[in-house]
Amino acid sequence: MGKISVIISSIKQGIDLKDMVDAYLLPLKDLSINYPNTFSISEIKKIQKLGKEVYVFINKNIHNNELDILKDNLRKIEKLNVDGIIFYDIAIVQLKKELNLKTDLVWHQEHLTTNYGTANYWYDKGVKYTYLSSELTKREIEEIKQKAKCKTFINVFGYLPMFTSRRHLVKNYMDTFKIKENGTKIYKEGKYYNIDDTKNGTTVYSDYILNIKEDMSADYLVFNGNMIEEKIFKEVLKDYKNNKFKEETGFLYKETIYKVK
């Protein structure tokens, strides 16, 4: 079975879940996106003391003027000796080489980590892990596990990001129409989607909480506790295969199409 890996909302929650998890995935303050709760370097150190594997998300698109802050953070993380950096921007691969960093990398280009060939490309470049896209079928995930040389992460629980923009879509709307309250959800055709406009841009999340209860072929099973009540999250982690909440398999059995004619 894959290692139980969690995205937590706070150090306190991390401590509370300590005995139920194998790894913590921590979004880095200022350099991550799609996770409402982020962690500073000193907070990451505190989680490391819990004695579990620790992976750090640096998953925002890196703008040219953010390279210095990125370099600075990569050097700091190197000293922490974490188990890996979960990256989106290719600058991180280049900087690992230039700065001679030893920390392992996890290829996680969110919706683009979709085949074993590309996972193997990155493996051959020294990237030992791939964090798979959530838009894959179970058969595709199994084939990747079989044919890719890397270790794999997959999402099995939590809200999923569907859209990430540099633009401040909620703020722009509020500014245009002089609305004072902050938009937190959007609605269409019977479904509500969380929307989060932060200093790094806007993210929109799935209307449902992914809740896969079956066996999955992956080395790391990721449970994302963001925007989930802590009590519920803990309940799921106790025995995820038999949790009492609604099963939601996302795209596991729903192959997307792209040619409609």
Next chain:
Amino acid sequence: MKKPELLSPAGDLERLKIALLYGADAVYIGGYFNLRANTPNFTIEDIKEGVDYAHKLNKKVYVTVNIAMHNKEYEKVRPYLEELKKINVDAIIVSDPAIIQMAKEIGLTIHLSTQGSTLNKKAVEYWQNEGVSRVVLARECTKEDIKDIKEENNIELEVFIHGAMCASYSGRCVLSNFLTNRDSNRGGCSQICRWDFDLYNEDKKLEGEKPFTFCSKDLSLAKHIPDLVQLNVDSLKIEGRMRSIYYIATVVKTYRKIIDEYCDNPKNYKYHEEYEKILDEVANRDSIPQFFDGNFGKEVQYYNGRTETTNQDFIGLVLEYNNNLAKVQQRNHFKIGDNVEIFGPKTNIKFKIDEIYDEDMNRIDVVRHPKQIVYLKVPEKVDKNYMIKCIDKKKNV
């Protein structure tokens, strides 16, 4: 001063030929494994014909192979790349690194697609080291970003100058997958970002005068061409592989003029507002410089709903010319008395229609039928593929 390449989209062979005729130095097209799965696209035979045609004019053809592959595409893509190599395409535009690896092995020239969301000089450096010869920068790059990236790397840069924008970072949107089960990163994008939504603060609906949408205005860098030339950008790219021949001709011709006027005489160059007006006439939405000038505040949003402009002012395409008569294929209704303009790559002729003949040379007053062939008396010599627009017809918004 180096004159940058003007790069046009082309959805089919007709548009490819029009783009090159109206001044594009190169075109980009889609065959298989590209992000416009629901357009006719080019067969291998079409691509070969397009490449041969362009090469005779000393121009170039780039082929987009820019999907994020799933396993089944990964297993099929290599033979296609080998075919592209055989027919001598000038480059392929790619985002998936596994395709980059294959293209290197096959010996194809590689351009990194904007789907790679390349925003910084370190990412560019990585791709340069990987054998990529050109990077299409992310549309979120500012003028300062482009300057710094160009100065620090010895690689060709391509920048979008005109057309529609993704509301998301390219590649970071799967709204289509979730809401319509169509894979946006394999060419199935159903443009959910153009939809209207209701915006809530928890349980309270927030009501603006117009509905909430992600929709962005379009991009136009017409005013900034001198900046881009000075930044030493190698290729200026127009978006829109699904756009009409009329749109392609109008936009390509306008940018050709701006680029040539500036590069041929930079000291005395003056930007003409008229160019903006011409570009606006064929646009679907308002256009602004977007991220280029660092502005992505409320001005970038487009809240005017889904109504889009159709170019009903495009009334006909010239097929041939003989003895003051242009043989014309109708594209929209027109009649005797209409004030029109015929334009070619370097020509504009305004006149009032006073004689129209049907295919049997009977005089007629009105041309109603789509693609009807008629003969039109014109005051000056015109050529095949000149276009006729009715200047009485306002934009149909």
